[in-house]
Amino acid sequence: MQKCIWLTAILCYIVLSSSAQHFVINSARKNVNIPFKLVRNMVVIKLHINDKGPYNFILDTGVGIMIITEPKLVDSIVIPNKRTIKLSGLAEGEDYEALVTAPLDIQIPGVNSEGVGAAILKQDYFNLSGYVGMPIHGLLGYDFFSELAVKINFEDSTITVCKPHDLSKLRKMHKVPISIEEKKPYLETTITYPGGKKIKNKLVIDIGAGHPLSLENLITKNGLPSKFIAANLGVALNGPITGFISRMQEVDIGKYKIKNVITSFPDIDYAKRQFSIQRDGNMGIGILKRFHVIFDYSNSTMYLKSNRFFKNPYEFDMSGMEYFAGGENYQHLIISRVSPGSPAADIGLEKDDEIVSINLKPVSQMGIEEVDGILKSKDERALLLEIYHDKKYDKVILTLKRRI
Structure with missing residues (x-):
């Protein structure tokens, strides 16, 4: 999910005092373990701000500064010396407002902030809470990674942080050089396109993007692969990012070769955008969660070791539905889009229908x-759905189909 690429491209320049903004480990501890929850390929951690909370934040290497996406937090925490800024150029004839704060007191168990401020959106443009199915209050990015070594273990849902010079047990991990440019990590990789053509690409390493891989200039340079589907790829301030989904034959990261990777291709209008750092796309958590990952920004290094998820096949949604969680406690699952010609369209499902149960199990007991x-889960699998449509309940059979 590329939920805020356009926003963060501008916000990365709105910095209070870049050299002073970072996190430190409390007292004399060498390392700290922080639990996280992986939901819809989002790494969610809990933190407090100015002694209020806890709040749920998505850890996101694609974000230049801390972003508070939930405007109501302004009423919950005391934020002195905030100022209003305009975010322009993101949609025809429209400006968007955000507040920029003075340094906040941000507490993660065992870790505290020093000089870290935030941008607070005046409107929740992205509905991350509805997408994830739980309250989400913001995004935490570069400031968390800048002076700590950060290890993410997707097998036991634990983040371990330490000072870079205290890193240990790296002999079994593969060292991958990265560059930190305008507060984001980049790597160079070789991608094998359908048909066998190998091309070097510079990618943002973005654990806040739910997809495995996104290539932004492929359509204009090479055209689409022969097999693809149209899709909404994420959300920007002026609406959905449209594009296509296909597969790349292989992605090489150091010694690792990852096969048959689901890949997003933003449409030509998005690809024409000019980024201050020239890049070809981004690598998301759909790839990174197959590794034990250590980020060491201070030494321009990422360490990788394949985990038990490494050989899992890449699959994409087989229903043709996009949906979000709504209502009290996010227990209602509402369809936001149905792809033409998909299994969901074939049985007449529509935008704003509610999915009540799947195979007789209420979705309120399942989670998104x-x-x-x-x-x-499986090509040709038949599912019994209960749907609330036009003020009545219907039962329908949805047969999944591998579309890409």
Whole structure:
């Protein structure tokens, strides 16, 4: 999910005092373990701000500064010396407002902030809470990674942080050089396109992007692969980012070769955007979660070791539905889009229909992550759905189909 690429490209320049903004480990501890929850390929951690909370934040290497996406937090925490800025150029004839704060007191168990401020959106443009199915209050990026070594273990959902010189047990991990440019990590990789053509690409390493891989200039330079589907790829301030989904034959990261990778291709209008750092796309958590990952920004290095998820095949949604969690406690699953010609369209499902149950199990007892897993589980699998449509309940059979 490329939920805020356009926003963060501008916000990365709105910095209070870049050299002073970072996090430190409390007292004399050498390392700190922080639990996280992986939901819809989002790494969610809990933190406090100015002694209020806890709040749920998505850890996101694609973000230049801390962003508070939930405007109501302004009423919950005391934020002195904030100023209003205009975000322009993101949509025809429209300006968007955000508040920029003075340094906040941000506490993660065992870790505290020093000089870290935030940008607070005046409107929740992205509905991350509805997408994830739980309250989400913001995004935490570069400031968290800048002076700490950060290890993410996707097998036990634990983040371990330490000072870079205290890193240990690296002999079994593969060292990958990266560059830190305008507060974001980049790597160079070789991608094998359908047909066997190998091309070097410079990619943003973006654990806040739910997809495995996005290539932004492929359509204009090479055209689309022969097999693809149209899709909404994410959300920007002026609406959905449209494009296409296909597969790349292989992605090489150091010694690792990752096969048959689901890949997003933003449409030509998006690809024409000019980035201050020339790049070809981004690598998201769909690839990175197959590794134990250590980020060491201070030494321009990422360490990788394949985990038990490494050989899992890449699958995409087989229903043709996009949906979000709504209502009290996010227990209602509402369809936001149905792809033409998809299995969901074939049985007449429509935008704003509610999915009430799947195979007689209420979705309120499942969570959006479990629903995602079911809807990309097996080609030709038949599911019994209960749907609330036009003020009545219907039962329909949805037969999944591998579309890409």
